[in-house]
Amino acid sequence: MINIVLCGGSGSRLWPLSRKLYPKQFYEFFQGESLFEKTLKRNSKLCSKTIIVTNSEQYDLALNQINNIDIQNNSFILEPIGRNTTAAVTLACLTLEEDDIVLVTPSDHLIMNEEEYSRVLNKAETLARKGYLVTFGIKPDSPDTNYGYIEACGNDALSFKEKPDEKTAWMYLEKGNYYWNSGMFVFKVGAFIDELKIYASHIHKLADEALKNAKTHKPLRIELEDMLQIPSISLDYSIMEKSKKLKVIPSDIGWADLGSFEVLYENLKQDKDSNCILSDGVILENSYNNLIISKDRTIAAIDVDNLIVVDTEDALLISEKGRSYKVKEIIDKLKLHKENIVKNHIITYRPWGHFKTLEEGYRFKVKKISVKPGGRLSLQKHFHRSEHWTIASGIARVTLEDKESILSSNDSIYIPLGKIHRVENCGKVELVIIETQIGDYLEEDDIVRIEDDYERVK
Incomplete structure (x- = not known):
């Protein structure tokens, strides 16, 4: 099995930690280890090869982190501009053989139960060898409105649902056959290409042309004008929602998409006062239920509750917990007046x-x-x-x-x-x-x- 790691995006909901040239998958949330590193290490136990599809601007950062861990047999495809997941997966698959089995994973997901993860991957691989496109439905534990849902009957995927409102999410939870859409897939390359030619043949053609024009030395670099020709569309929309060969495996693997500070808080260790602290320099007095992140600065908090405090060398975010989704509105304002602080950290990483x-x-x-x-x-x-x-x-x-x-x-x-x-x-x-x-x-x-x-x- 070959792991295709999708490593684009900016993770803007986790600003100021996550920025365009330092997105959330590279931030070392877990005792000096990033989500990107955890993804590669987890999947390298199950896959013989890794293909990383990332933005050319993030290559140095990705290479730097790969050099920190013992991951063999890896290669890169560098996109000059992101064109969503269909383009990224197609480019990677077109470099492989038709009989190859691939595991497509984002690089920014947390999976806590690796034993169960290995079990469901084995089941997915069995289905993939029969010609099915397989996705993983995460068993929901709450009526979360931040995820898309998959309606299933056993292993048959009946429909994809957009992010619902809270009332609809409760209905999905009560019915019991709706799952969070994980965005992870297993399939045989040939089966995927066949479906691509049926439902998105123009993307197949344009991606094939882009690869023929790409600079062939390692890493593989796609030309900007070729990348711009490929439509920006997700794999769900282009193929998975239409395919008659889709199967879904209900999965209870300790999965989390760390797409907000609230989700991050829930998945990190908390102290006896329900504070989650990522810093050695935080002193609290009568304070509870807070997420406080800082690298070097000493932070003292008195009588505060339910806050998010994220301190970097050039920016400070303070939000009430449950309201950090509004950080996107802050970013829109920053882009007008101080765009560089959205794009860069003071520290820039190189290999x-x-x-x-x-x-x-x-x-x-x-x-x-x-x-x-x-x-x-x-x-x-x-x-x-x-x-x-x-x-x-x-x-x-x-x-x-x-x-x-x-x-x-x-x-x-x-x-x-x-x-x-x-x-x-x-x-x-x-x-x-x-x-x-x-x-x-x-x-x-x-x-x-x-x-x-x-x-x-x-």
Whole structure:
């Protein structure tokens, strides 16, 4: 079985933790582990290969996290722009053989009962080998209006239902044969392609053309103009709601789609006062039922109840629990006045480590660059800026044109505009560099990559 991991989206309902270039599946909610990492580790026990379909802007972040875990035999398909799940799944399937069995999973779902998960996957694989398209219906434990529903009779899927109002959701719960739509599927590639040709033949044709035009070096990169030609439509709408070959497996696997802070609160550990705290620096006095998330700042709360407090280095969200769905309205306002805070965190992740912008102003920017042991940046140059590097800690091997230097703590070097350069952590501990950029343009796209260990372009 081959796992196709869908890793797009921005997770905007979890802002300011989740942002366009750092969506919720990459945030380390679980003792330093992300939903993306948990998905790959869980499915790698059951699948021989992993194909990750993600936005090209999130590739560095995904690659960074894969390097943290022991996942073998993985590959990427990079989309320049998201076109929903039909496009993503079709692109992945067209790279496989017709007899391959695939497990399609989002990367941002939590599954607590892995033993039961393995059991239902085995049942799904049996049905898939008979030519069925199989989905998983999650047994609902509440009349939740945030999910779509599947009406079933045994393993037969009778209908798909849109997100209902509360009255309708109660009716679904009472009837007992309605399940939350998990968005996970198992099928044989050939069976899927056959259904695709019946119900969405234009998507099959356009995706096939996009793959023929894609850059063939790893990772596989789809061209923007080809991606834009593919209609943006979900797999449910394009095929699953129409197919006569669909089966559903009722599943009680401890599943949760962490799509809001309220759902996150319910699925994380709470203390004796029903507070969920993701921070070492929170002090509470007579406070109950709160979700408080912070990285470094000390937070003190007195006589507060039922609040969501999410603190990052550049943004603070405070909401009454049960009202955080309104964060989308906040994001719409931020896009008009401060769009970058919706897109980026102060910390930007790369396969070799990460960097943090400390200060910026007219014609200058100061960064803290952290490189993992053995990691090295691309061999590169800039057209619009020069750089001054000071080693704060660790040992660096610096290439500047045709010369190499070994630098350690308190050493510095000047990188003139237009000169080819590279830095590598040749020590056994993290390398930390303070970089000062000077120039008339200081954005990240002023990088020309000559060589790159991680096969990135530009």
